[in-house]
Amino acid sequence: MRQGGDGLVSFPLPDLSGLPGLPDVPDDVGSLKALIDREIAALRADVRRRMETSPALASSPAHASSLGGRSLETFISGGPEPGEAPGGDDGDGRPCDMPGGDPWAGxxxxxxxxxxxxxxxxxxxxxxxxxxxxxxxxxxxxxxxxxxxxxxxxxxxxxxxxxxxxxxxxxxxxxxxxxxxxxxxxxxxxxxxxxxxxxxxxxxxxxxxxxxxxxxxxxxxxARSRTEILTLDAQHIASMGWGHWDLLSGAVDWSEGLHRIFRTDPQMPWSLTELCDAVLPGEVPVLAELITSVLAGEEPSWTRIRFRVFGEVRTLDLLGRPVAGTDGRPWGVHLVARDLTPQMRSRRRLAETRHETERLRQQAAAEQRVASVMREALLPKHTAELAELGLTVAAAYLPAEADAAVGGDWYKCRRLPDGRVLVAIGDAVGHGLDAVARMAQQRHALAGLAQTGASAGEMTTWLNELVCSDPSAMTATMITGHIDHDHVLRWACAGHPPPLLRRGNEVAPLPSEHLGPLLGLMPGYAYETAPVPLHRGDLLLLYTDGVVERRGEDITEGITSLSRHLSGNPGLSPGETVERVIADYRRTVHDDDACLLAIQVD
Known part of the structure; x- marks a missing residue:
């Protein structure tokens, strides 16, 4: 021990080269707490040993002269030396430590x-x-x-x-x-x-x-200085706090921010071993490495550790720093904590949102694939068989959304074994795969009924009973009919807009006095069949309501507009006619999918 020129007493720096290193990093709380206790006990024992073996201050001549012949203990306490009267005497009857005789003067x-x-x-x-x-x-x-x-x-x-x-x-x-x-x-x-x-x-x-x-x-x-207030605000805004552990005295000092992070009583900060009790089991080696590094005098970088605080997992970034004495050994530990729990929650919610978005995207893609396959299966391709019967046919499916593959709208146009041509178009209420499933059910049911040779009215009546008997089914609209060898259309209607007939420059809806209610609305209803002779050059356009329904307009206005469109383009083939309607459909705002089926008598 020596006294410097500034009057401070310091211990000589010890040679630490021969000291054993810290033991292996423990991986459980009990071992970590035992290591901390051993290191603190060893530190205290070493400091006491050095104090006992250092020369006493009172034996130093320099100190004896500077203290006026009094011992260090009596100088600090202000008490009398052994054999000296309490208070001493400066020779004039006044105590030497009480100038002027006033006991409060000192x-x-x-x-x-x-x-x-x-x-x-x-x-x-x-x-x-x-x-x-x-x-x-x-x-x-x-x-x-x-x-x-x-x-x-x-x-x-x-x-x-x-x-x-x-x-x-x-x-x-x-x-x-x-x-x-x-x-x-x-x-x-x-x-x-x-x-x-x-x-x-x-x-x-x-x-x-x-x-x-x-x-x-x-x-x-x-009560709170401006610096303290700013520090508290900074800790709160940055979700930070600090703690100091005096390893020699056992005193612990925590900032308000650290108490807020661990939700502890401001009067009862945790010791290092109590801090170990809050760490998650899987995080013990990480905390152990941080503490052992600090106890060894190192300054590790930020370390991310998870703690359990009142049943909640909190993620903290910890930065440790040893507080070393003049003997080179750390006598204190200083930890700075940054609470990342809010950010981790936000990241977790963002990850969950991304996961849900990806799941919905995959689900939508799967639905698109299924719908695309069903579209190919359910919306028929036209072959040369219809041309052999003197009919030219064109059809199209018009999705309201560009990425939609198929919905509840459907059509059918095929040659039957008896030589007639089955013509049908329909719209099952709803969207998505549920509407597709109902559409497929109705379309396949009609295909089966068509094999019986029944009339259009009879098939519509039977299909209505099928829809009414299914409690999970919803309503639907449909037109079905046959074109026979003489090019006569015999058709029935269940709540569907009537087809348009273009003959030369004139366009008009087919007479619909026999129009019946929607499928699934009235069980037991008998639908009628009405004949319409078709002439050479006639073009029959069947469509679903999505073609003629526009936001804010009555459906009759849409039918009138479609009629004008057909009359203004006489002589166009079914394919060209469908293309013109599609172009107009895409330019206007529609909320529903649509189907088109154009049939021309050659």
Whole structure:
């Protein structure tokens, strides 16, 4: 041990080259806590051993001269040397530590060394002996707020004169209680308010006071300095906190931010071993590596560790730093924590959203593939068989959305074994695969009924009974008919817009006096069949309501517009006619899918 030129006493730096390294990093809480306890015990034992083997300060001649012949213990305590009368004597009858015979004079002189605002008060009593105020006998030059005068400038004043806000804030009553009860005041927070020069000022102050021998010493500090407030705000905004563990004394100091992260009582910060109890089992090796590195004097980088706090998993980034003494060994551990739990929650929610989005995308893609396959199977391709019967046919499916493959709309046009041509178009209510399934059911049912040789009205009646008998089914519209060898269309209608017939330059809907209700609406209803002779060059256009329905318009306006479109393009083939309708459909706003089936008699 040596004394430097600045008067500080320091230990010589030890040679650490021969010290054994820390043991292997433990992987369970019990082993980690045992390691921490061993390291702390070893540190304390080593420090005590070095203190015991170091030469005593009292034996140092330099110290003996600087202390005026008094031992270090008596110099610090202020007590007498062995054999010396208490208080000593400077030869004139006054105690050497009590100048002027005033027993408080030593305290007066020492107030300037107190780093916080301090004052010595004497009570002022009324005729009944009640304390009504205090007199400021001494004070130092520390100001607890910019607008508050230092206590040294208020010596001789009454306390209420120097601090007029003391009565309203309850401070005066608290000081009187200290003086009368003899119990010290420890950390009373006072919201001190005072009017100065026509302006109100306020400062939260923390007061301490103790009475002795008819006088009282009070000290006070700002309850929260501006730096502390900014630090607290920074910790809150950044979700950060810090903790300091004194390995020698066992004292632990946590910031408010760290208490907020671990939801602990501000008066009960955790020790290092208690901190280990909160770590998740799988994270123990990570925390162990951090702590052992700090205890070894290293400064590891940020380490991400998960803790369980009141049943909630919190993810923290920890940065450890050893606090080393003059002997080179860390006597304290400083940890800074950054709470990443909110960010991890956001990332988890984002990942879940992405996963759900991807699942929906895959589901939509699967539906598209299924619908595409069903479209190929359900929406027929036209062959030369129809041309042999003197008919030219073109058809199209018009999705309301560009990526839709098929919906509830359908058509059918095929040659039957008896030589007739089955013509049908329909619309099952709904969208998506459910509508596709109902469409497929109705279309396949019609294909089966067509093999019986029944009329269009009979097939529609039977199909209506099928839909009505299914409790899960929804309504649908349909037109079905046959074109025979003489090119006569015999058709039935179930709530569907009637086909348009273009003959030369004239276009008109087919007569629909026999039109029946929607499929699935009225069980037992008998649909009728009506004949329509077709001439050479006639073009018959069947369509679903999606072609003629426009947002904000009546469906009759859409049918009239489609009729004008056909009459304005005479002589176009079925394929060209369908292409023109498709172009107009894509230019306007539609909310529903649509089908077109154009049949021309050659």
């Amino acid at each position: 305290l007066y002189a020492g107030l300037s060394a107190i780093p916080v605002s301090a004052a010595l008060l004497a009570p002022v009593q009324d005729e009944t002996g009640e304390i009504t105020d205090f007199v400021i006998r001494a004070g130092n030059h520390v100001r607890s707020a910019e607008w508050l005068e230092a206590p040294a400038g208020q010596v001789g004043k009454r306390f209420l004169e120097a601090r007029p806000g003391a009565a309203a804030s309850g401070l005066l009553a608290a000081l009187i209680a200290v003086f009368t009860s003899g119990r010290a005041l420890r950390g009373l927070t006072v919201d001190y308010t005072e009017e100065r020069h026509g302006r109100l000022h306020r400062a939260p102050l923390l007061y301490y006071a103790a009475a002795c021998d008819g006088q009282m010493l009070i000290t006070w500090v700002p």
